[in-house]
Structure formats: C-alpha cells, structure tokens
Amino acid sequence: MTSNFWESSxxxxxxxxxxxxxxxxxDDLRYANAETLAVFNIFFANMIARLGxxxxxxxxxxxxxxxxxxxxxLKNNICETDPYIVVPTCLYVATKIEEVPLHFKPIAxxxxxxxxxxxxxxxxxxxxxxxxxxxxxxxEDLDFHLxxxxxxxxxxxxxxxxxxxxxxxxxxxxxxxxxxxEGMRFWxxxxxxxxxxxxxxxxxxxxxxxCGRHIVNDTLRxxxxxxxxxxxxxxxxxxxxxxxxxxxxxxxxxxEAPSRGYATRSKAPSDPPPNPVDFLASLNVSYNTVAQxxxxxxxxxxxxxxxxxxxxxxxxxxxxxxxxxxxxxxxxDVIRKLQEMHRVRKRDEQNGVPSRLFxxxxxxxxxxxx
Amino acid sequence: xxxxxxxxxxxxxxxxSAYKRRRDTTRLGVASKYESQGFISSGTxxxxxxxxxxxxxxxxxxxxxxxxxPGQAYAVKKxxxxxxxxxxxxxxxxxxxxxxxxxREIRHENVIALREVILEMKAVFMVFEYAEHDFLQVIHFxxxxxxxxxxxxxxxxxLLYQLLNGVAYLxxxxxxxxxxxxxxxxxxxxxxxxxxxxxxxxxxxxxxVPLLNGDxxxxxxxxxAPELLLGAKHYTxxxxxxxxxxxxxxxxxxxxxxxxxxxxxxxxxxxxxxxDQMLKIMEVLGVPTVEEWPLLAILPDxxxxxxxxxxxxxxxxxxxxxxxxxxxxxxRHMRSMDTGRAALQALFTWxxxxxxxxxxxxxxxxxxxxxxxxxxxxFANATKAYPTRRITxxxxxxxxxxxxxxxxxxTTNTGATSQRxxxxxxxLAGQxxxxxxxxxxxxxxxxxxxxxxxxxxxxxxxxxxxxxxG
Numbered sequence: 001m002t003s004n005f006w007e008s009s010x011x012x013x014x015x016x017x018x019x020x021x022x023x024x025x026x027d028d029l030r031y032a033n034a035e036t037l038a039v040f041n042i043f044f045a046n047m048i049a050r051l052g053x054x055x056x057x058x059x060x061x062x063x064x065x066x067x068x069x070x071x072x073x074l075k076n077n078i079c080e081t082d083p084y085i086v087v088p089t090c091l092y093v094a095t096k097i098e099e100v101p102l103h104f105k106p107i108a109x110x111x112x113x114x115x116x117x118x119x120x121x122x123x124x125x126x127x128x129x130x131x132x133x134x135x136x137x138x139x140e141d142l143d144f145h146l147x148x149x150x151x152x153x154x155x156x157x158x159x160x161x162x163x164x165x166x167x168x169x170x171x172x173x174x175x176x177x178x179x180x181x182e183g184m185r186f187w188x189x190x191x192x193x194x195x196x197x198x199x200x201x202x203x204x205x206x207x208x209x210x211c212g213r214h215i216v217n218d219t220l221r222x223x224x225x226x227x228x229x230x231x232x233x234x235x236x237x238x239x240x241x242x243x244x245x246x247x248x249x250x251x252x253x254x255x256e257a258p259s260r261g262y263a264t265r266s267k268a269p270s271d272p273p274p275n276p277v278d279f280l281a282s283l284n285v286s287y288n289t290v291a292q293x294x295x296x297x298x299x300x301x302x303x304x305x306x307x308x309x310x311x312x313x314x315x316x317x318x319x320x321x322x323x324x325x326x327x328x329x330x331x332x333d334v335i336r337k338l339q340e341m342h343r344v345r346k347r348d349e350q351n352g353v354p355s356r357l358f359x360x361x362x363x364x365x366x367x368x369x370x
Numbered sequence: 371x372x373x374x375x376x377x378x379x380x381x382x383x384x385x386x387s388a389y390k391r392r393r394d395t396t397r398l399g400v401a402s403k404y405e406s407q408g409f410i411s412s413g414t415x416x417x418x419x420x421x422x423x424x425x426x427x428x429x430x431x432x433x434x435x436x437x438x439x440p441g442q443a444y445a446v447k448k449x450x451x452x453x454x455x456x457x458x459x460x461x462x463x464x465x466x467x468x469x470x471x472x473x474r475e476i477r478h479e480n481v482i483a484l485r486e487v488i489l490e491m492k493a494v495f496m497v498f499e500y501a502e503h504d505f506l507q508v509i510h511f512x513x514x515x516x517x518x519x520x521x522x523x524x525x526x527x528x529l530l531y532q533l534l535n536g537v538a539y540l541x542x543x544x545x546x547x548x549x550x551x552x553x554x555x556x557x558x559x560x561x562x563x564x565x566x567x568x569x570x571x572x573x574x575x576x577x578x579v580p581l582l583n584g585d586x587x588x589x590x591x592x593x594x595a596p597e598l599l600l601g602a603k604h605y606t607x608x609x610x611x612x613x614x615x616x617x618x619x620x621x622x623x624x625x626x627x628x629x630x631x632x633x634x635x636x637x638x639x640x641x642x643x644x645x646d647q648m649l650k651i652m653e654v655l656g657v658p659t660v661e662e663w664p665l666l667a668i669l670p671d672x673x674x675x676x677x678x679x680x681x682x683x684x685x686x687x688x689x690x691x692x693x694x695x696x697x698x699x700x701x702r703h704m705r706s707m708d709t710g711r712a713a714l715q716a717l718f719t720w721x722x723x724x725x726x727x728x729x730x731x732x733x734x735x736x737x738x739x740x741x742x743x744x745x746x747x748x749f750a751n752a753t754k755a756y757p758t759r760r761i762t763x764x765x766x767x768x769x770x771x772x773x774x775x776x777x778x779x780x781t782t783n784t785g786a787t788s789q790r791x792x793x794x795x796x797x798l799a800g801q802x803x804x805x806x807x808x809x810x811x812x813x814x815x816x817x818x819x820x821x822x823x824x825x826x827x828x829x830x831x832x833x834x835x836x837x838x839x840g
Contacts, residue, residue, distance in 0.1 A: 082385035132459035
C-alpha cells in the first residue's frame with residue numbers, strides 16, 4: 001500500500017526487532033566489534049548522502065537509498081560483499097522509485113570521482129555494467145519491496161505546512177515527498193496541526209542540535225528505519241527539537257495563553273493552535289517507544305561525534321577537529337578496517353570457517369499499532 | 371563488439387563473485403516453476419505469456435509473494451531490456467520499476483494481483499493472476515460477431531462499476547493510472563474486473579518534481595483528457611476519469627468515441643499539439659468555454675482552439691460552428707437511461723476540477739438506484755459466452771534467451787512512421803499506445819514481433835477503421 005502504512009510492505013515485512021537485527025550481524029561481529037559496525041553504518045549512510053549531493057538528488061531519494069542499503073545488509077554480510085558497489089546501486093534504484101530517474105552511467109562516473117577525490121579509495125571502481133547487474137541482485141534481496149515510508153511525511157503533517165516552508169523545502173534537505181500518509185489515522189484531534197512559527201518550524205527539521213543536522217536525516221545513520229515506525233521517528237524528532245531549543249520552548253510556553261502573534265500566524269485564527277506539550281500528549285502513540293528512539297538518537301550523536309567518518313560537511317569537520325581529545329575512527333581507518341575484514345574473512349573461508357549467510361527469518365508478528 | 375559478460379560486471383569483483391554465485395545457485399527460474407501455455411500479446415514493454423503453475427512451486431518464494439494452486443493459470447509479463455542487442459545489463463526500465471514497486475504494495479479485488487517477480491537471464495518476469503477476458507475483447511466480440519449486438523445493460527454497468535471501484539482504490543492510494551483503456555482492463559472468467567498495466571502509473575502525493583518532468587506523454591491518445599491535450603503542466607486524477615468516460619462511451623457504441631490521429635513529434639522534439647484528437651472531441655462535445663472551465667484560458671495550447679474553430683468555419687461554411695452533438699450520441703445509445711446519461715455527461719465535464727471523481731461515481735444513482743444493479747460477476751446477465759483469450763504458439767519465446775534482436779524485415783510492419791497512427795500495436799485491435807511519441811527514439815515499434823495471425827487481425831482492424839476525412 002502506498003498510502004496506508006499499516007498495509008505496506010514496509011510495515012508487514014521490514015520492521016524487525018533488535019534480536020533479529022543482532023542475528024543478522026553475527027558473522028560480521030566476528031571480524032569487527034559492534035561499535036565499529038555502527039561506525040560503518042554512519043560511514044556508508046554519509047557516503048550515500050554525499051553521492052546524492054554530487055548527483056544533485058533530493059534528500060528523500062538519499063533516504064530511500066539508505067534504507068535499501070540497510071535492508072540489503074540485513075540479508076548479507078559486510079565482510080563477504082563489496083559495499084562500494086552496493087552504495088551506487090541503492091542510489092540508482094532509489095532515483096527510479098522516487099521518480100527522478102538517473103542513468104547508471106553518470107552514477108558510475110560520479111561514484112568513481114567521489115571514491116577517488118573524497119575518499120582516496122584504491123579499489124576496482126564499479127563500472128556501469130556492474131551497477132546495472134547489481135541492481136538485479138539488490139532488487140531480489142529487497143524482495144522487490146521498493147516503496148519506503150519516511151518520517152518526513154509525519155513532520156509535514158504534524159507541523160503544518162505553509163508556502164514559506166514549502167519554498168524552504170525546495171532548496172533544503174528534508175522536503176517530504178511521496179512517503180505515505182499514516183498520520184490522520186491515529187491522531188484524530190481534529191484541531192489541525194502543531195503550528196510552529198516559521199523559524200521554529202524549520203528547526204523541527206533543522207534543530208540546532210549538537211551537529212547542526214536535521215534530526216530525521218540523522219536517524220538514517222542508525223538502525224532506526226529497521227526498528228521503528230516512521231511516524232514514531234518523526235515524533236521523536238519533533239520532541240527533540242522542542243527539548244533542545246530553549247528559544248523555541250520559551251515561545252511555545254507562551255501559547256498557553258494564546259498570544260496575538262500566534263493568532264495572526266495561525267491558519268485558523270478562531271481555533272488557536274494547541275500547546276505543543278498537550279499536542280504531543282494528544283497523539284495516540286507509545287511514548288515509551290518515542291522516548292527510546294530519543295535516547296538512541298542521542299547515543300547516535302555521541303557516537304557520531306566521536307568518529308569523523310564520511311563527513312561532507314566541513315563545519316562539522318571543523319567541529320570535530322577542534323575536539324582533538326576524541327580519538328575516533330577516520331575515513332581512512334574505516335576503509336582499512338573494511339579491507340582487513342575482507343582479508344580475514346577470505347582467509348577464514350579458505351580455512352573452511354563457515355559463514356551463516358543470513359537469511360532474514362520470518363519477521364516477528366507485527367507489533368501492535370502504536 | 372559484444373563484450374563477454376564474464377569480462378565485466380560483478381564477476382571481476384572478487385568480493386562479489388561469491389555472493390553472486392550463491393544467489394545464482396539458489397534462484398529458481400521461470401521454467402522450473404511454470405509450464406508455458408503460449409503467447410498472449412506484446413507491446414512496447416515486452417511480451418505476455420500464459421503459464422500454468424507447476425505443483426511443486428505453489429508456496430510463496432519470498433515475503434509478500436502469493437501462494438498458488440497446482441495448475442493455476444498465470445500471465446507472465448516478460449520485460450525486454452531497454453536497449454536491443456548486446457548482452458550486457460541495461461538496467462530496469464522506469465516503467466518496469468514502477469510496475470513492480472506499485473504492484474508489490476497494492477491489493478484490491480479490481481486491480482490485477484502480482485504473484486511474484488522473477489529475475490533471470492537479465493530479463494524481468496512479472497507473474498500476474500490470469501484474466502481470461504478484457505474490455506477490448508468484449509467490445510470486439512459485440513461489434514464484430516454477426517449479428518452485431520450491444521452489451522447487455524447489466525454487463526455494461528457491472529464492468530463499469532468494478533472498473534470505477536478499482537480506480538477509486540488507486541486514487542485513494544495516491545496512484546494515478548495514466549493509461550486506462552479497454553485493452554488494459556481485464557476481466558477474469560468469474561466476471562471480475564482487474565485493472566492491469568501500471569507501467570505508466572505513479573504516486574502523485576507530493577511529488578518531488580512536477581509530473582510533467584517525468585513523462586511527457588501520458589494516456590493513449592484516444593483516451594487523453596482535454597487538459598492534457600491543451601498542455602496542462604499539472605494534472606490530477608481527473609485524467610483517469612476522462613479515460614473512464616471514453617471507455618463508458620466505447621462500451622455503449624462499441625467504437626472509440628474520440629478516435630483522433632496522433633500527431634508525431636517533429637524534428638524539434640517539441641511536443642506537438644494533438645489537433646486532430648481535440649477536433650474529434652469538439653465535434654461531439656462542442657467548444658469548451660471559460661465559463662464552464664475557468665482555468666481554460668491559461669492553458670498553454672488554449673489559442674489552438676480558436677485556430678481549430680476558424681479552420682472549421684473556412685472549410686465547412688454550411689456548418690461553421692462546432693455544436694454539442696453529445697445528445698445525439700446519448701439518444702442513439704442510451705435512450706431511456708437518464709442516470710446513465712447524467713453519469714457519462716459528468717465524466718465528460720471539461721473542467722477537471724468539476725469532473726466526476728471515482729468515489730462520487732460509485733455512489734451515482736446509475737449504479738445505486740436504477741436497475742439492473744451492478745453484479746459481482748459482471749457476466750451474470752450476459753446473454754452470450756465471451757470467447758476465451760487467444761493463445762498462440764510460444765515459439766520458445768518465454769524461456770528462450772532474452773533480447774533477441776528484431777529481424778530487420780519485421781520492422782517494415784511499423785516502420786512507416788508517417789502512417790503510424792493506423793498501425794495498431796496491440797494485437798487485438800487498432801489501439802494506439804501511450805507514450806509512443808516520446809519513446810520513438812529507440813525504434814519504438816521496431817522490436818515488435820507479430821505472428822502471422824496477429825498481423826491478419828491487425829489488418830482487419832485497419833480495414834474497419836473509418837476513412838479519414840480530408
């Protein structure tokens with residue numbers, strides 16, 4: 001289903017629990033510890049975003065490609081496959097599914113440029129043929145489930161929409177696209193949406209957080225899209241925005257006694273927007289899960305802050321440089337580590353150490369709607 | 371010139387060759403699961419075959435696949451690679467990707483169900499539930515079998531109602547079909563309508579780029595809505611409803627109501643104005659006015675309407691104006707059906723914003739009040755048994771190596787592009803295809819293979835075609 005999340009392949013087949021996720025990494029964990037694998041996660045998500053930027057595609061296409069990448073590695077081992085070919089292939093398929101198709105030849109060229117210029121990679125560069133060929137294998141491993149639901153839609157629905165923000169969305173990451181509606185089904189407040197002021201609204205995407213990144217985009221660096229429903233990720237992002245931005249909090253507190261500023265901005269002046277706290281409380285969702293997502297986002301930021309991998313954003317690079325006390329992994333460390341994993345795995349393979357090429361088990365019974 | 375497939379691609383990558391081998395050895399091909407019954411039809415995308423499910427393959431292969439029954443019939447759609455010749459991978463076409471992505475998500479009684487997708491030998495096979503009939507075939511049966519007969523009202527209404535039911539489902543899911551026409555609307559032997567061919571369909575909820583950026587030409591010319599003909603950059607689900615109106619009319623009169631000739635793209639690659647199609651619509655419905663369609667005047671090709679009117683006045687001084695002849699059509703085909711007339715008229719509303727929607731149409735008194743009411747088995751009130759789908763010899767097509775380059779001689783069938791509108795791509799009748807004007811660059815019709823029988827049918831179809839006026 002393209003609009004009803006509860007009937008989508010995403011919900012029915014691709015939301016897994018943490019145990020299944022852990023099992024899918026058993027082989028890789030023999031060659032790298034969990035933190036290293038988490039850094040790989042960030043590294044490759046950043047790589048896809050970077051390739052997306054080079055090709056001029058929108059954030060939603062990148063998001064879809066990252067989800068494909070993660071789903072692919074639910075069924076396969078990093079130590080036994082070549083992520084450098086999976087990355088461009090995911091983006092190639094995502095451009096087609098998000099209706100902004102690119103040919104695989106420019107993608108191959110740009111991938112090669114990126115590998116050489118940004119990463120200094122010395123590998124067999126993926127040629128166009130191998131991307132086109134890999135597409136077949138990727139589609140199979142994705143079970144041909146290609147439509148992905150992203151949290152952007154929830155943000156758009158919950159935070160309302162104005163022409164100004166749409167215009168901002170045109171030029172900035174975070175534009176919500178064809179992700180499906182799951183919203184109106186379960187919060188039935190009838191009171192419309194949470195009306196952030198324009199600056200605050202963009203902060204819902206942009207929250208002035210540790211890394212100055214969009215929270216939802218940040219979640220792509222973790223396993224959120226495999227574990228949690230997109231609308232809960234979106235709500236967690238809104239929650240974090242409210243918590244992290246003191247200015248915003250001060251302003252929204254005022255709304256308990258509706259201020260004139262709000263009344264004029266509101267789409268329906270006669271119907272003052274709800275207080276954000278009440279509004280979030282009124283959403284019929286599991287706040288245990290939201291709190292868990294929030295915790296994990298914060299952990300992700302901590303991890304991300306420690307390692308400087310695949311960072312295209314020079315501001316952030318500078319930020320990390322200045323924190324010289326942290327001795328995290330760099331791009332080169334990740335690349336070397338990956339080579340080592342492949343080498344050791346090859347040796348093990350020759351010595352007859354089996355890999356249990358992970359086949360996704362039957363997904364757990366869908367969790368109760370939250 | 372052909373590069374050996376072992377010299378490129380994943381094989382040269384030592385990290386992927388093991389992965390590839392493992393996947394290749396566990397994959398089950400089409401031939402190991404299905405028994406081919408023969409060839410059904412072909413189009414720009416590839417070919418469709420009828421197959422029977424072998425007893426050992428009834429289980430679902432992957433998550434989201436459908437279970438089957440031993441011996442159950444399926445239609446396998448085999449996509450040909452985008453480019454002819456060569457033995458490399460060319461990437462899945464946009465239309466194949468769309469069809470796979472959408473069909474994997476949707477499930478509705480009136481939309482054709484996808485059992486599974488099989489990738490094999492660089493080709494894509496989509497395994498759909500089998501439908502014995504389609505609208506085009508039913509129309510042809512009534513128009514060609516002597517004595518010529520009309521569709522029984524109960525059948526017509528049921529077919530239309532189920533079609534609308536499927537369209538309403540698609541629209542509720544933010545999917546525009548964009549190629550509704552009789553050939554794409556199938557009917558099972560149980561009389562259940564199944565909308566097929568989502569190759570041009572797309573999700574329209576908050577698109578990342580304007581719809582026009584993706585596909586310049588949508589909807590087969592005879593079923594194309596006036597806002598598309600007049601160059602609208604934004605369009606809505608109302609284009610599907612116009613097509614439904616055309617199909618409704620065709621079920622009544624057994625011939626396309628607006629049978630225009632498609633203008634070809636010229637050397638400048640600019641999209642031509644489809645003058646003849648617009649003319650055909652105006653000959654029946656008259657001239658649209660700004661009063662009934664406020665946004666009409668801002669459409670890019672609006673001035674063309676004036677040109678058509680002036681030409682008419684010059685060529686036919688006796689009848690210098692277009693008049694609304696729709697009443698004549700309705701009197702001829704729906705004399706005593708007031709609600710039916712109203713429903714069809716509402717589908718042919720000029721202004722797309724005021725046009726009947728699928729959800730509204732389902733509640734129309736034509737379907738809910740007036741007898742006969744639509745039936746779940748559309749053939750319940752049929753007076754005659756419709757013929758089963760014609761299956762021709764497979765010629766080894768389905769399980770053979772893909773991408774057999776077309777024999778040069780065969781291109782002569784459709785090569786004469788200047789006369790192209792008369793050449794019907796669908797084997798059963800002279801139905802043009804959506805998007806042909808655009809895809810024309812890579813020999814769009816050259817690859818089509820025709821069996822002798824289909825060619826004969828094609829010629830019959832051409833012979834029936836009304837002669838073009840001047």
